[in-house]
Amino acid sequence: MDLIQKALAEGRTMLSEFEAKQVLAAYGLPVTREYLVSTRDEARDAARKIGGPVVLKGSDALVAHKTEKGWIVADVRNEEEAVQAFDRLTGLPDGPRQVLVQEMIRGKRELVVGLTRDPQFGPSVMFGLGGIFTEILRDVAFRVAPLTKADALDMMAEIRGHKILDAVRGMPPADKDLLADALVGVGRIGLEHPEVQEIDVNPLILDGSRPVAVDALIVLKKD
Amino acid sequence: MDLILQQKLNRMFSPRGIAFFGGVNTPASFGHLVLLSQMRYGYQGRLYPVSEKGGTVAGVPILKSLAEADGPVDLAAVSVPASAVPEVLRQCLANGVAGVQVHSSGFGETGEAEGRRLQDELKAIANQGLRIIGPNCFGLHSPAGGITVLPGSDFSKEPGGLALISQSGGVATDFGYEAARAGLRISKAASFGNGVDVDAATLLEYFAHDPETKVIAAYIEGVPDAGRFLELLKATTPRKPVVVWKAGLTPLGRRAAQSHTGSLAGAADLWTGALRQAGAVSVQGLDEMMDALVGLHYFRNRGSRVALVGGGGAIGVYSSDLAYRHGLDLPAFSEETQAELRRHFPTPGNSMVNPLDTGTPVLDLKILKNICRIVLEREPVDLLLVILLLRPIEREINNFMTMMGLPVPAAGSYLEALVEPLAGLRGETGKDVAVVLDNRAHLAQDIEVEAVARRVAPLFQARGIAVFSDAKRALGAVRLARRS
Structure with a gap:
């Protein structure tokens, strides 16, 4: 993919969230609607085009953990608030030059999808419970790429919290078919792009039944 | 698989002659005991101990060199010091030996430069056509x-259908005894140690194609090419079940993980x-490995619906807990079955639902046989598990009989009387039957109870009835062997 080669040519070891989502979308992972903006007018325009509440995130390919840096403004209700949020982020000391305006996904169920490159097995796909407590819950399953759709469905059944994917508390069941295709797709990224070292899609939120990648990270090989 | 490799391994597992290098003149040395072990086991082919010193060992003449052998040599057992191994292997190669098992240690496992150099030398000799098991291994069975x-x-x-691939010699030895205890028979077993030439993947491929082997067990610590091993597993499991005990952790390298995924990927x-992806049964520890193999061998249905019959309410309750945790099903017996069962019980108060509490652990044999028949004939279960408490059956009752001046039944007679009826029901109904011989007798004078268990277990096993030492392991076997 061109944008991976471009990032490598620039000496980067990470794709920006905006870039990472383009890679993921190309492999069948549903991602948030979003625009990368550099001016107040663009921010206003993006908020209008998306409609409904949006999230603004400082965008910098070198910053992996935006929450810790205070680079996120959530629940932005209208165009005016979008401009204010843009000003706030770009006005931070060492703040971002570009800002991502993205649709706000409100689902309560947060999942994680990832790719790691194991020295023994090669690219391996992870699926499990996501959100900020991923490492504490450690409720994840792994499969070695290439994955079959059956492997992907098996991973969903394997995690302890698998019932979160069913119809719970008035929420519809997750679209496991779409989710399985996404997991197969993430495995394919690992196989087709040896320069991709790790992928983290966290959280992948269930918007009703539809999984949507809300944040994403792609780490590239340093050499 | 490669036909020449397959033929060489066939020759090594059924050798017409075996050469022995190292320690043959030194009583009680490892090499000497390797030779005695083959003799005691009853090896029928030719034995060729080799040593420049000559002489005899256990009545067998020692050859000064392998060239003096007067018949074909398919396998050599090598126990000389590591530095002398390459020379011995070159002698084997020159004399048409199919393959060797190198017992000696002092190779790659030392982590030292000299050991690694010697291991590379062995690899070079293997490339010339000599198959090598080991070094640092117990070899073939x-x-x-x-x-x-x-x-x-x-x-x-007695040969059977179970093959073992083991990186460890100790596990291979323990496995041999545990398999016999479980009533399982081995086709072939290989302890391959450092796996310089014939490694876990090669053995897996060989056993997958071996017509005698029906089920494969593997104990592995590390695999040099995990991808290839996984592909072979995937190709094998649809035809033959493979139980894998993966011990230890593989090094993940020094890469500092930058993502959640990286840090979670232990x-x-x-x-x-x-x-799981490859369809293997994953176990941890020898007991769990044996339970899986017992389940795969004895349970024809490999289902998860269990009927439980035993003396004592608590056994039923905790077994139910275990079944639940294992995701197994203890379906409640129908009203009709419960009514039918109740007709056979002299006293009220026992649960007839499933688990079926027989009240006394020494239920009248006729009643016990009847209730087993009712359950197996009427209930849609895959397996009947009968829990037998040996201490009350073999000890408690006998003590009271003696006090009352009544004749004491012969040791083991209660259990023996169950073998044929249970085997008959297993045959008639097509449902599986297993027994738990639970022995809590521990006093020195109760050693006979253990003797009874050991004598009776093979009687059940010979008739297709699996024997377990406790309900926990029995239910574990059901879980591990069930078809998902």
Whole structure:
């Protein structure tokens, strides 16, 4: 993919969230609607085009953990608030030059999808419970790429919290078919792009039944 | 698989002659005991101990060089010091030996430069056409070929369908005895140690194609090419079940993980996922491995619906808890079945639902046989598990009989009387039957109870009835062997 080669040519070891989502979308992972903006007018325009509440995130390919840096403004209700949020982020000391305006996904169920490159097995796909407590819950399953759709469905059944994917508390069941295709797709990224070292899609939120990648990270090989 | 490799391994597992290098003149040395072990096991082919010193060992003449052998040599057991191994292997290669098992240590496992250099030298000799098992291993065992490992001179001589791939010699030895205890018979077993030439993947491929082997067990610590091993597993499991005990953790390298995925991807998690993906049964520990193999061998239905019959309410309750945790099903017996069962019980108060509490652990044999028949004939279960408490059956009752001046039944007679009826029901109904011989007798004078258990277990096993030492392991076997 061109944008991976471009990032490598620039000496980067990470794709920006905006870039990472383009890679993921190309492999069948549903991602948030979003625009990368550099001016107040663009921010206003993006908020209008998306409609409904949006999230603004400082965008910098070198910053992996935006929450810790205070680079996120959530629940932005209208165009005016979008401009204010843009000003706030770009006005931070060492703040971002570009800002991502993205649709706000409100689902309560947060999942994680990832790719790691194991020295023994090669690219391996992870699926499990996501959100900020991923490492504490450690409720994840792994499969070695290439994955079959059956492997992907098996991973969903394997995690302890698998019932979160069913119809719970008035929420519809997750679209496991779409989710399985996404997991197969993430495995394919690992196989087709040896320069991709790790992928983290966290959280992948269930918007009703539809999984949507809300944040994403792609780490590239340093050499 | 490669036909020449397959033929060489066939020759090694059923050798017409075995050469022995190292320690043959030194009583009680490892090499000496390797030779005695083969003799004691009853190896029928020719023995060729080799040493420049000559002489005899256990009545067998020692050859000064392998060239003096007057018949074909298919296998050599090598126990000379590491530095002398390459020279011995070159002698074997020159004399048409199919393959060797190198018992000696002092190679790659030392982590030292000299050990690694010697291991590379062995690899170079293997490339010239000599198959090498080891180094740092116990070697091969095959009842059909009449060969055993050390220790293992009293392994069963009866061949069966179970193959073992083991990176560890100790596990191979323990496995030989545990398999016999479980009533399982071995086709071939290989302790391959450092696996310089014939490694876990090669053995897996060989056993997958071996017509005698029906089920494969593997104990592995590390695999040089995990991808290839996984592909072979995937190709094998649809035809033959493979039980894998992966011990230790693979090094994940020094890469500092920058993502959640990287930090969560412990080697154990990756192996668990990979083994499931390949359709293998993943176990931890020898007991769990044996339980899986017992389940795969004895349970024809490999289902998860269990009927439980036993004396004592608590056994039923905790077994139900275990079944629940294992995701097994203890379906409640129908009203009609419960009514039918109740007709056979002299006293009220026992639960007839499933688990069926027989009240007394020494239920009248006729009643016990009847209720087993009712359950197996009427209920849609895959397996009937009968829990038998040996201490009350073999001790408690006898003590009271003696006090009352009544004749004491012969040791083991209660259990023996159950073998044929249960085997008959298993045959008639097509449902599986297993027994738990639960022995809590511990006093020195109660040693006979253990003797009864050991004598009776093979009677059940010979009739297709699995025997377990406790309900927990029995239910574990159901879980591990069930078709998902």
